[in-house]
Amino acid sequence: MLEIHNLRVSINGNRILKGINLFINAxxxxxxxxxxxxxxxxxxxILAGRDGxxxxxxxxxxxGKDLFALSPEERAWEGxxxxxxxxxxxxxxxxxxxLKTALNEIRKHRGLPELDAxxxxxxxxxxxxxxxxxxxxxxxPVNEGFSGGEKKRNEILQMAxxxxxxxxxxxxxxxxxxxxxxxxxxGVNSLRNKDNAILVITHYQRLLDYIVPDxxxxxxxxxxxxxxxxxxxxxxxxxxxxxxxxKTAES
Amino acid sequence: xxxxxxGIDFLTQKxxxxxxxxxxxxxxxxxxxxxxxxxxxxxKKGEPEEVLRWRLxxxxxxxxxxxxxxxxxxxxxxxxxxxxxxxxxxKKKRPKSMDEVDSEIVATFNKLGISLEEQEALxxxxxxxxxxxxxxxxxxxxxxxxxxxxxxxxxxxxxEYPDLVRKYLGSVVAPNDNFFAALxxxxxxxxxFVYIPKGIRCPMELSTYFRINAAQTGQFERTLIVAxxxxxxxxxxxCTAPIRDENQLHAxxxxxxxxxxxxxxxxxxxxxxxxxxxxxxxxxxxVTKRGLCGNNSKISWAQVETGSAITWKYPSIIxxxxxxxxxxxxxALTNNYQQADTGTKMIHLGKNTRSTIISKGISAGHSNNSYxxxxxxxxxxxxxxxxxxxxxxxxxxxxxxxTFPYIEVNNPTxxxxxxxxxxxxxxxxxxxxxxxxxxxxxxxxxxxxxxxxEVFKRLPMEFAVEAQKLLAVRLEGSVG
Numbered sequence: 001m002l003e004i005h006n007l008r009v010s011i012n013g014n015r016i017l018k019g020i021n022l023f024i025n026a027x028x029x030x031x032x033x034x035x036x037x038x039x040x041x042x043x044x045x046i047l048a049g050r051d052g053x054x055x056x057x058x059x060x061x062x063x064g065k066d067l068f069a070l071s072p073e074e075r076a077w078e079g080x081x082x083x084x085x086x087x088x089x090x091x092x093x094x095x096x097x098x099l100k101t102a103l104n105e106i107r108k109h110r111g112l113p114e115l116d117a118x119x120x121x122x123x124x125x126x127x128x129x130x131x132x133x134x135x136x137x138x139x140x141p142v143n144e145g146f147s148g149g150e151k152k153r154n155e156i157l158q159m160a161x162x163x164x165x166x167x168x169x170x171x172x173x174x175x176x177x178x179x180x181x182x183x184x185x186x187g188v189n190s191l192r193n194k195d196n197a198i199l200v201i202t203h204y205q206r207l208l209d210y211i212v213p214d215x216x217x218x219x220x221x222x223x224x225x226x227x228x229x230x231x232x233x234x235x236x237x238x239x240x241x242x243x244x245x246x247k248t249a250e251s
Numbered sequence: 252x253x254x255x256x257x258g259i260d261f262l263t264q265k266x267x268x269x270x271x272x273x274x275x276x277x278x279x280x281x282x283x284x285x286x287x288x289x290x291x292x293x294x295k296k297g298e299p300e301e302v303l304r305w306r307l308x309x310x311x312x313x314x315x316x317x318x319x320x321x322x323x324x325x326x327x328x329x330x331x332x333x334x335x336x337x338x339x340x341x342k343k344k345r346p347k348s349m350d351e352v353d354s355e356i357v358a359t360f361n362k363l364g365i366s367l368e369e370q371e372a373l374x375x376x377x378x379x380x381x382x383x384x385x386x387x388x389x390x391x392x393x394x395x396x397x398x399x400x401x402x403x404x405x406x407x408x409x410x411e412y413p414d415l416v417r418k419y420l421g422s423v424v425a426p427n428d429n430f431f432a433a434l435x436x437x438x439x440x441x442x443x444f445v446y447i448p449k450g451i452r453c454p455m456e457l458s459t460y461f462r463i464n465a466a467q468t469g470q471f472e473r474t475l476i477v478a479x480x481x482x483x484x485x486x487x488x489x490c491t492a493p494i495r496d497e498n499q500l501h502a503x504x505x506x507x508x509x510x511x512x513x514x515x516x517x518x519x520x521x522x523x524x525x526x527x528x529x530x531x532x533x534x535x536x537x538v539t540k541r542g543l544c545g546n547n548s549k550i551s552w553a554q555v556e557t558g559s560a561i562t563w564k565y566p567s568i569i570x571x572x573x574x575x576x577x578x579x580x581x582x583a584l585t586n587n588y589q590q591a592d593t594g595t596k597m598i599h600l601g602k603n604t605r606s607t608i609i610s611k612g613i614s615a616g617h618s619n620n621s622y623x624x625x626x627x628x629x630x631x632x633x634x635x636x637x638x639x640x641x642x643x644x645x646x647x648x649x650x651x652x653x654t655f656p657y658i659e660v661n662n663p664t665x666x667x668x669x670x671x672x673x674x675x676x677x678x679x680x681x682x683x684x685x686x687x688x689x690x691x692x693x694x695x696x697x698x699x700x701x702x703x704x705e706v707f708k709r710l711p712m713e714f715a716v717e718a719q720k721l722l723a724v725r726l727e728g729s730v731g
Contacts, residue, residue: 048682048686049682049685049686050682051678051682071685071690072682072685072686073685073686073688073689073690073691075686076685076686076687076688077688081686082686084683084686087683088677088679088680088682088683089680090680090683090684090697090698090701091674091701091702092698092701092702092704093697093698093701094701097697097701098684098687098689098697099687101689101693101697102684102687102688102689103688105687105688105689105690105693106688109688141701158687162687162688
């Protein structure tokens with residue numbers, strides 16, 4: 001589904017990603033862990049198509065297509081979804097309008113009929129239960145005045161409604177209390193299936209207790225320095241990132 | 252990866268959709284302004300001597316006045332002797348039905364999607380179609396006449412109801428009120444007159460479509476709406492104009508009179524040619540709009556301003572009667588090199604008068620968008636209340652938004668509130684929308700419509716839909 005080949009990326013002349021290779025198949029959950037400044041969020045942003053990054057080398061294929069030839073919205077139509085670390089507020093635009101517009105844009109580009117208001121509301125209400133979200137949040141402006149937990153739930157709600165092929169969760173656990181974390185994780189787990197894939201980006205192992213990954217990769221200084229199964233996350237938690245630093249320095 | 256998005260300062264403009272010129276024979280007076288021209292206009296209109304004298308007085312006053320330069324707008328000086336003051340579609344005789352209307356003109360309206368036949372048949376809107384300076388078609392007159400409602404071109408009204416028109420003409424905007432109002436009073440060539448009799452509720456939205464059509468022809472519309480006691484009328488004004496290289500001067504005057512217990516709603520969607528991407532051409536729009544409220548009456552201005560190279564416009568309300576209510580709801584959008592200095596004046600003279608001002612400015616490109624408003628509470632206006640909210644939205648970082656609120660309170664019981672915000676459509680917001688599958692232009696439309704919703708709600712339904720589309724069209728291509 002996603003193939004990243006030798007990806008080198010810089011921002012303002014600073015090289016952030018220094019040769020990433022990563023392959024994700026349908027049905028898999030991958031986790032990328034790493035200390036602050038290792039390039040985790042850069043990877044998420046460049047996959048989603050955010051401005052300001054320069055690809056110096058390498059290639060990314062998404063469903064066999066050259067990802068960098070697609071605009072951010074085209075990537076979304078193709079089924080790529082990014083749950084933002086810091087969800088953006090859009091005053092004046094209701095959550096419902098925003099989500100309905102997004103869903104219908106994606107459906108339109110997939111050759112599906114657009115949903116009318118009634119069908120849309122039915123779909124959304126069902127999904128809102130998944131993340132235990134108050135229906136009143138639908139009528140409120142996108143993320144405006146939402147608590148940190150509500151914002152993160154809103155991201156997962158969008159994911160649930162838009163049904164992406166590849167969902168990238170960028171530090172979705174940050175700022176969540178344990179109850180919210182469980183709720184969000186349950187929401188994500190209920191969306192796992194053999195046709196989609198999830199890339200979880202996180203600093204802490206905690207989230208991976210609830211969203212159990214098939215593969216764990218450690219990103220350090222712009223490179224994936226270690227890959228393994230879920231036990232790698234536990235090792236990392238126990239030994240800390242210094243262990244990786246030392247290991248990298250040795251090799 | 253940046254080839255699809257170059258950032259929001261990349262503002263280009265879709266070519267003006269309605270930029271075509273209708274080929275109709277013109278009846279043109281020579282360029283320039285003097286008493287002879289005014290006599291000619293008045294003569295062509297078959298006006299009574301008194302109206303001619305009124306015009307000449309306004310003209311003599313105008314020659315002593317100075318063009319106002321206090322607004323936050325810049326433009327080269329206007330040579331008032333280099334303008335045509337009279338152009339009329341050459342008419343054989345006054346059309347009695349649509350069949351008699353010049354087929355060219357009908358075709359023009361069709362191109363604009365405002366076919367008269369359609370409107371006549373489907374929408375229940377009576378249209379006083381103004382093509383340049385002379386009314387070419389007036390519909391629904393009969394139906395309105397049954398109710399005693401007068402809906403005529405102002406020239407016809409001057410001839411047919413001279414006493415009624417003279418009683419109110421200039422009663423709200425005096426001929427010497429300001430430079431542009433004086434100019435208009437001297438040379439106005441057409442416009443609309445509406446009279447709603449006592450206790451009558453006008454059963455349909457009355458509307459006028461303006462269209463400026465002759466090169467270098469100033470357009471001097473004069474609109475006068477009188478709502479007699481306990482009556483109601485909703486009036487729509489919508490405008491488009493063809494592409495021209497040279498700036499076209501437009502100085503209209505609109506006067507509203509709401510007698511005791513009456514209500515007037517006046518809605519405008521304005522989409523005149525704003526000039527090209529470099530700021531060349533476009534309409535100069537210097538308008539004086541003002542309403543006068545009697546006891547227990549109400550006037551509401553709702554406007555969506557998207558066009559014109561320059562907009563100088565302050566639809567105002569004098570709340571003279573007790574318990575009178577004034578409302579101003581405005582969306583003003585500027586793009587490229589457009590300049591708008593617009594707002595309102597709420598003059599509270601009566602007791603318990605209330606006013607609301609909601610102004611939403613949107614600036615994109617290199618444009619400048621200013622809100623200028625006055626709230627004045629007179630010494631006898633006990634318990635007067637005003638609430639003002641002035642919001643500015645910026646798209647890109649080369650445009651400007653400015654707010655000039657003036658508040659004068661001469662009565663200690665007054666309650667005046669003013670709120671203002673400035674926000675910006677950020678790259679983050681656009682990226683967020685993009686990531687959810689919403690393209691940038693669509694995203695801007697979504698954000699703008701959300702931002703201006705409060706004003707759209709005030710417009711008649713069909714106008715609201717048109718206005719939303721218009722904002723999207725005016726910002727189309729504004730983001731790469």
